[in-house]
Amino acid sequence: MRALFKEARPGAQLIEVPEPTPSHGEILVEVMATSICGTDMHIYNWDAWARSRFPAPMVFGHEMTGKVVQVGPGVNPDMVKVGDHVSAETHVACGHCLQCRTGRKHICKNLRILGVDMPGIFAQYAVIPAENAWVNDPDMPWEVASLQEPFGNAVQTTLAGPGVSSRTVLVTGCGPIGLMAIQVARASGASLIIATDPNETRLHKARELGADLTLDPRSTDVVKAVYDATRGDGVDTLLEFSGNQAAIRQGFQSLTYGGHASLLGIPAGAIEFDLANDIVFKAATVTGISGRKMFETWYQVRELVTRGKVDLRAVISHHVPMTHFEAVFEAVRAGNAIKPVMLPQE
Ligand code: NAD
Ligand code: ZN
Structure with missing residues (x-):
């Protein structure tokens, strides 16, 4: 599969890498849309923060949506199953710290972020923890579904x-x-x-x-x-x-x-x-404010988006195949973009 791979230097490379396989509690998603966040720019530019945090070489990116194509062992089908359209809650909580055990996973003490602390989603396929999947209505446009994370x-x-x-x-x-x-x-x-x-x-x-x-x-x-x-x-x-x-x-x-x-x-x-x-x-x-409440904020997001109270498409400045990534990252760097959406399958 094609993936935007990040080495320990400025920029990124679009290369062929093996498709990942989901382990226990994970799902494999065919990524249909991704969006670029300020964090991705830090990683792309390879600034001091990125050098201190990002475990290059690794695929980066976190804002995403796609179709579930495989589920690993131990995934509850009542939560997510093959064929579902999902967006990713990108903050992966540990589940065992004081905050997690008292219903506040969004401020988990041992928080890991998709595409920052673990392999990301600027790729044709990505593995995410099933617990982090938010199932969308199947008719939600891909670019809108991807933007729900920053919208949260x-x-x-x-x-x-x-x-x-x-x-x-x-x-x-x-x-x-x-x-x-x-x-x-x-x-x-x-x-x-x-x-x-x-x-x-x-x-x-x-x-x-x-x-x-x-x-x-x-x-x-x-x-x-x-x-x-x-x-x-x-x-x-x-x-x-x-x-x-x-x-x-x-x-x-x-x-x-x-x-x-x-x-x-x-x-x-x-x-x-x-x-x-x-x-x-x-x-x-x-x-x-840190991230999104899991998953109280996502329920609020769903109502605002699906009932037409907001139009997330209004902030999309680019809607391009991932093969055009360089031009898009440059546009963000030059201040000529608001929210770019990249399509990994095109
Ligand atoms: P962004 O960098 O695109 O937006 C910041 C905006 O602030 C820019 O439009 C910039 O022109 C403007 N700005 C700069 N100086 C200003 C000034 N003096 N007065 C008014 N505006 C000024 O970032 P974004 O993606 O929209 O994210 C917003 C912020 O939230 C960023 O700082 C980002 O790092 C942060 N963030 C925090 C979390 C969290 O969980 N706490 C999550 C995501 C993003
Ligand atoms: Zn925790």
Whole structure:
């Protein structure tokens, strides 16, 4: 089979490798669509984080969907069987740590990630743990099914704590996940959605998907604009998807007293932050978001997607055969992509 193989150097190679076989508790999936995430870019670019974590040589990639073609021993057919259309929950929990045993697998202490800590899915066939398979309706388009994983990040972030219904919301960072969160906030009845990003194409997309006000932090005083738009009160909710220090500070400064912040964005390193004024005296509540709740978030994802409350296709910027991978990774690197979908069978 063809697979996107990662050696311990920048870039990747599309090569022929043997098809994997499922072991106990695993399934073999014919991969019909994959999507590229920021994590894949770190691995592709072979940066310091990737060098310290990724066990090259190995197939990478994690966002995927496909058809189950074989099940290993010990797989419960009530959960998943040959012929099912599945997406992958990409976080593989250990099942025996304190968090796993108390119903919080998404924050497993021994978490392993598909395509990062174990072989990935940029390939014609991939093996995943049966426990990580989410069975889709058979009529869900492949590219939509693949995007449910990052969409789950947006859903968990947006619906955390008090949620966003009838609340004013600031979304910092309009990458694919921030853009999906704007759709969730719109579908969930947010009363005002303000979005920030220094990329005009992404701000345009944010407006198209339901943001009421978009702000470019390079040319606008974000905090002032937020207070102006909220009658001087600040927003009820901050949804943070940039991982950028300036955006995080602006977000907390824009938050109303007693407000709620959900943080998904990951800064490159430690950041400076005014804890006393921006959280303590404000009596703000803050929720850190890791992955998707297994599988509470997936049930929420399914309802939003299959009942047409959101349109995940709106964030797809490329839809190409995997043989075009170089052009797509370059487009992401150059900032000319939102969410690329790659098709391994073409
Ligand atoms: P992305 O990098 O495409 O999006 C980040 C966006 O932030 C970009 O559009 C960028 O232009 C914007 N940005 C940069 N500086 C800004 C500023 N000063 N103000 C406002 N916006 C600014 O990433 P993504 O795929 O959409 O993911 C969003 C974030 O979530 C990333 O930091 C990613 O690492 C993180 N993430 C976390 C988890 C988790 O489990 N916690 C999972 C997936 C992704
Ligand atoms: Zn665990």
